[in-house]
């Protein structure tokens with residue numbers, strides 16, 4: 429008999445089809461994981477789960493008697509309660525590395541879009557407002573090249589962003605993490621500093637740290653007030669790292685100039701969220717890794733991790749080694 433697995437929200441089609449040859453796979457899209465009877469029945473029988481953003485806590489694990497592995501199709505794993513998983517002997521895995529350049533391209537694109545006001549001026553042209561050959565200086569943007577780029581979270585993706593800034597745009601790089609990253613200092617002359625110094629000295633503040641209890645609400649009123657009034661704030665990490673009302677207030681009070689946001693506290697963001705009415709805010713729907721090529725690589729890596737876990741092998745990208753029993 430085939431082992432039972434759950435595919436949740438996102439597994440690219442060719443990868444899912446391949447998994448279906450070896451496993452009895454049920455696919456669920458945005459299921460109510462606490463109440464959907466079909467999901468809960470599948471969960472009771474599943475030995476593995478692969479997918480995106482499944483909220484996993486002790487309550488969910490209490491239904492999952494046969495579960496061995498949860499394979500995230502994402503590098504972030506703030507959706508997983510790893511302590512509860514380890515207590516239940518369930519391995520968790522993620523997809524680091526295969527998405528770094530793609531996410532860095534997206535975040536750098538959002539940064540340029542915010543600085544040069546590209547979405548706003550796109551609407552200006554398309555709405556027939558471009559009526560004199562030379563636009564007036566109300567529509568000018570800000571330089572990107574040679575400006576200081578401050579990166580909070582100089583990990584795999586942070587470094588790919590630094591590389592673009594340093595080599596492509598001659599930007600001096602500041603960074604803040606809990607421990608110094610000598611490789612980034614050597615590769616991009618990046619300068620390690622406190623969060624306060626980074627906020628005070630950067631023209632672009634780019635947040636790329638994972639969501640953890642330490643980083644939840646990391647950027648709020650005090651941090652926006654430390655930034656330059658000309659600063660542009662970019663969030664590519666997770667929405668809850670920023671206190672969104674404080675960001676709204678900082679933009680209204682001209683504490684900072686603009687923002688570029690790929691992530692929100694609630695996703696999808698509510699259509700009447702005040703940030704969506706601000707022309708100086710560039711938004712995208714959490715698309716950092718969303719290219720055909722990269723999503724397929726992530727699904728392939730996640731499938732490999734899942735199969736290792738199901739076959740009693742240690743998954744390459746195991747994130748809670750305490751759950752490894754062999």
Ligand SMILES: NC(=O)C1=CN([C@@H]2O[C@H](COP(=O)(O)OP(=O)(O)OC[C@H]3O[C@@H](n4cnc5c(N)ncnc54)[C@H](OP(=O)(O)O)[C@@H]3O)[C@@H](O)[C@H]2O)C=CC1
Pocket residue numbers: 503504505524525527531580581582583584585586604605606607608636637638639640642643664665666690691714715716717
């Ligand atoms: N928008 C999107 O579509 C995407 C978003 N992401 C987000 O990006 C995050 C980073 O991914 P990735 O680069 O692969 O992860 P890494 O683990 O490689 O890097 C994380 C970095 O954050 C630093 N960090 C961790 N905690 C703190 C803290 N409290 N203060 C400051 N820095 C901290 C780490 O350094 P140290 O441990 O020394 O502090 C490390 O440099 C993911 O967790 C995810 O949330 C990822 C992919 C796509």
Ligand SMILES: O=CC(=O)O
Pocket residue numbers: 501502503504505527716717
């Ligand atoms: O946000 C995406 C991820 O891979 O993490």
